[in-house]
Amino acid sequence: xxxxxHPLKSVFNVGLLLHNLNKEAERKTGLSIVQWSILKYLxxxxxxxxxxxxxxxxxxxxxxxxxxxxxxxxxxIIVTEDPRDLRKKIISLTxxxxxxxxxxxxxxxxxxxxxxxxxxxxxxxxNFLISLKSSK
Amino acid sequence: MKKLFNSDNLKILESLSFTKTLYAFDFDGTLSKIVTEPGxxxxxxxxxxxxxxxxxxxxxxxxxxxxxADLKKHLKFVPKHVIGNHGLEGLxxxxxxxxxxxxxxxxxxxxxxxxxxxxxxKSGVEIEDKKFSLAIHYRKSIAKKNAKLAILxxxxxxxxxxxxILGKCVVNLxxxxxxxxxxxxxxxxxxxxxxxxxxxxxxxxxxxVFSLPNARIxxxxxxxxxxxxxxxxxxxxxxxxxxxxxxxxxxx
Ligand SMILES: [Mg+2]
Numbered sequence: 001x002x003x004x005x006h007p008l009k010s011v012f013n014v015g016l017l018l019h020n021l022n023k024e025a026e027r028k029t030g031l032s033i034v035q036w037s038i039l040k041y042l043x044x045x046x047x048x049x050x051x052x053x054x055x056x057x058x059x060x061x062x063x064x065x066x067x068x069x070x071x072x073x074x075x076x077i078i079v080t081e082d083p084r085d086l087r088k089k090i091i092s093l094t095x096x097x098x099x100x101x102x103x104x105x106x107x108x109x110x111x112x113x114x115x116x117x118x119x120x121x122x123x124x125x126x127n128f129l130i131s132l133k134s135s136k
Numbered sequence: 137m138k139k140l141f142n143s144d145n146l147k148i149l150e151s152l153s154f155t156k157t158l159y160a161f162d163f164d165g166t167l168s169k170i171v172t173e174p175g176x177x178x179x180x181x182x183x184x185x186x187x188x189x190x191x192x193x194x195x196x197x198x199x200x201x202x203x204x205a206d207l208k209k210h211l212k213f214v215p216k217h218v219i220g221n222h223g224l225e226g227l228x229x230x231x232x233x234x235x236x237x238x239x240x241x242x243x244x245x246x247x248x249x250x251x252x253x254x255x256x257x258k259s260g261v262e263i264e265d266k267k268f269s270l271a272i273h274y275r276k277s278i279a280k281k282n283a284k285l286a287i288l289x290x291x292x293x294x295x296x297x298x299x300x301i302l303g304k305c306v307v308n309l310x311x312x313x314x315x316x317x318x319x320x321x322x323x324x325x326x327x328x329x330x331x332x333x334x335x336x337x338x339x340x341x342x343x344x345v346f347s348l349p350n351a352r353i354x355x356x357x358x359x360x361x362x363x364x365x366x367x368x369x370x371x372x373x374x375x376x377x378x379x380x381x382x383x384x385x386x387x388x
Contacts, residue, residue, distance in 0.1 A: 046151040046332050049351055078147045082351075083138040083367040090351070092151035 007128035010121040017118055025111050029104035030074075034059065035067055036108070039101045042077060042093040049082070050089045076100055140356050140368040141375075146382065149334070152354060153386035158330045159190055160217075160321055160345075162337030163200040163207060166358050169373055170304065170338075172275055174202075174264065177210060186380035188213040193387040197324060199223070199317050201301070201308055201341055203266040217328075221268045222301065222310060222341065223320025227327070237268040237311040244270055244294050244309060251290050256283050269314065270298075275305035303339045318344035321353070336379065342366075 022033050031039070037057050042048060045056075054064045068091065071077045076097035082088040093101070138145055161167050167187070168177040179187075190196055197217035200207055204220035211218075219226040224237060245263060248270075252261065260276030261283050272291075274283035287307045291300055298309035301316065310316075315323070317337070325333055331352055335345045338358035346355045346365035357366035358373050370379060 042151070043154050044331065045352065046155060046157075047148050047351055047354060052351070078144060078151075080144050080148060084365065090148070092148045093154060094147055095150060098154050 005124055007125045010124040013121045014118055014125075017114055017121075021111065021114060025104075025108070028107045028111060029100070031100065031104050032067075035071055035076075036101070036104055038064075038067060038071065039076065039093060039097055039104075042091060043098065043101060046092050047090045048092075050091060053091055071097070074100075137357065137360060137362075137364055137366055137369045140370050140379070141382075145368055149354060149383065150386045152332055152334055153194070153383070155332060156195070156330055158195045158197060158217075158321075158325055158328070158333040159383065160197040160199050160324070160333060160335045161187070162317075162335075162339065162342055163198055163202060163210070165304065165338035165373060166336055166376060167198065168210065174271075174273065179211060180377075181212075182377050183380070184212045186377060186384065187211075187215065189384060190380060191215050193384070195328060195330065197321075199320055199324075199335075199337075199345075201266070201269070201271060201303065201317075203268070206266070217324060219317075219320050219324065221266055221314075222308065222317055223315035223323070224268045224310070227315075227320060227323050234268055237314065240296060240311045241265065241268060241270050241309075244298065247294060248272070248290055253286060256286055259283070261287070269311070270309040271303075272307045272309070273305060274307075280305065301341045301344075303341050308341065316344035317341055318348045321345050322348065322350070334383070336370075336376075338373065 025036065026032050038053065041053060041056050050061065050064065054061045068077065068079060072079055075094055077091055078094050079089050079091050082090045164170060164177055167183055168179045171177050187196065195217065196215040197219060198207060198211065198215060199219040201222050202220055204218055204225045207218055207220055208214055217226065245265060248263060256277065259278050260274065262273045264271040264273060272287050274280055274287065277283040291298055291307060291309055296312050299312060299314055301308040301310065321333060321335060333352065334354045336356040336358065337345060343365055346357065355366040357364050357369045360369045
């Protein structure tokens with residue numbers, strides 16, 4: 001019988017899969033998964049504060065700032081001052097951003113297909129966690 | 137407040153059109169010009185057509201201090217959502233609450249007529265009975281300042297004590313616990329599962345919307361006023377058609 005795969009190898013495989021997924025998304029749509037998530041949130045929630053967005057997409061504010069700069073340079077979002085509190089920024093999707101998002105949404109289904117491969121890997125990790133729990 | 141007609145601010149306005157947004161409008165001084173006789177307020181044919189056209193693209197509401205019956209007389213096109221009496225009408229307020237409001241207003245009216253010095257009633261102060269609230273107008277008064285003071289004095293002694301909302305040459309008296317326009321807008325959004333809204337108004341009664349903490353409500357005031365809580369402003373009421381055309385352009 002083959003040796004069962006070590007769960008850490010599965011975790012590594014999941015990481016690799018997600019990395020490749022991200023590369024594929026960038027190649028096909030010009031957007032990373034994180035950037036796509038930001039645009040997805042903004043289309044539903046126009047004029048969002050930076051703080052709200054950071055909580056919604058679970059990104060540290062400094063990491064978010066970098067992503068926002070890139071999206072803004074590509075004219076996919078607009079960052080403006082909050083008229084009621086000039087220290088704060090509000091972020092909105094631009095027409096161009098909507099166009100790219102619509103296109104990316106169509107592509108995402110295809111891009112996300114390899115996600116089914118994750119299932120086996122996660123199964124191994126899950127079994128490992130269960131065995132850890134029961135051996136306690 | 138920032139100018140609405142600025143390219144960055146218009147981009148934010150445009151982003152509202154990408155999702156389900158409620159477009160809500162005050163009536164007097166916003167959809168219609170302010171006139172000396174409130175009964176003669178009219179919405180222009182063009183504004184009316186633009187309002188109707190917008191309603192084919194997005195949910196539209198008129199939120200006013202007027203009663204719904206009165207609003208319907210003035211609107212040639214009646215949108216799906218018409219909110220009257222600052223939110224008491226049009227949001228499914230329980231009939232017994234309305235009945236009580238009606239009784240309270242009738243009692244107040246009698247008291248005001250009895251106690252307001254006759255000189256004010258003679259010199260242009262008018263009590264408008266909106267069934268579930270009262271509006272005491274002093275726009276036509278020749279002694280506006282005195283008239284306002286006399287109205288406020290009587291109103292603060294009424295029983296039950298009314299919720300007062302001051303507008304342009306008008307003191308609105310609402311039964312205690314009655315909503316204001318801000319509550320009305322949020323309730324309308326909740327009832328219809330809408331997360332973002334556009335609101336435009338010209339008056340102190342609209343500050344209840346402007347001061348809502350919800351970042352998802354894009355607020356515009358007709359006229360620049362330093363102390364207003366609105367985010368954006370247009371210079372004057374005559375720019376309302378430009379506002380409509382700008383929004384409609386986003387849907388084309
Ligand atoms: Mg008004």
